[in-house]
Amino acid sequence: MTDPTTPIQEPTLWRDERWTARVIKNEDDDGWAVSMTRQGDAEPALVGPWTMGRDKKNPKPLDTAAFHTLVKTASEVLRRHEQQLHARLNKSVSVGVGSERIRVSLQIVPDEDNPYAILRAEDELGEALGEVRVPPTFKLSADSAAAWIEGGYQRPSR
Missing domain, CATH: 2.20.25 (N-terminal domain of TfIIb)
Known part of the structure; x- marks a missing residue:
């Protein structure tokens, strides 16, 4: 079993010590989606559409810039949820x-x-x-x- 905090940088799976980005097949259509899950959480904080690659069949590979953008977006989603819960x-x-x-x-x-x-x-x-x-x-x-x-x-x- 691998350490869940070991960094991974693969075309469809990126992980750092806090977040995991996983490119997955979109079940609703022929496209792709990406899920962002914080370490220790059972459910993804963010699931959204992902770009097709040049061959219009496979997903575009994850890269450093995309991963950082996804981390920022997922963190903002969690922050908004926490603010909403606090207000409620x-x-x-x-x-x-x-x-x-x-x-x-x-x-x-x-x-x-x-x-x-x-x-x-x-x-x-x-x-x-x-x-x-x-x-x-x-x-x-x-x-x-x-x-x-x-x-x-x-x-x-x-």
């Missing part, structure tokens, strides 16, 4: 209470067996005012945050 799991609103603003945040913890969320309130200086565990389905809005604050930071009723 973390929400916040600001609520005016008297002359001050209170920031209320909801952080969802997507545990497979027991998912939950943390509802947290902080003043303008970042000092904690309250924190409770709530269901991951809790809907954070300016109204629900204000009601929680008015209720003395007690666990909201379902």
Whole structure:
């Protein structure tokens, strides 16, 4: 068995210590595709069309420039996915209470067996005012945050 971090530079397979590019037959048509998989990941981060070679039958061989472009593109795809997941799991609103603003945040913890969320309130200086565990389905809005604050930071009723 070969070390999965050993560099490979073949016409249809390139690998460095972090990424593997593999040119594959496109099952949907007569063309070719390339998949980019990060070491340790089960699924490719990116699969896209690949250019035909000069003979219009075989794929164009991978080269250094193409590999680096593919790494950059696949890394950007992963970064966007991470940003989207973070935005889906973390929400916040600001609520005016008297002359001050209170920031209320909801952080969802997507545990497979027991998912939950943390509802947290902080003043303008970042000092904690309250924190409770709530269901991951809790809907954070300016109204629900204000009601929680008015209720003395007690666990909201379902």
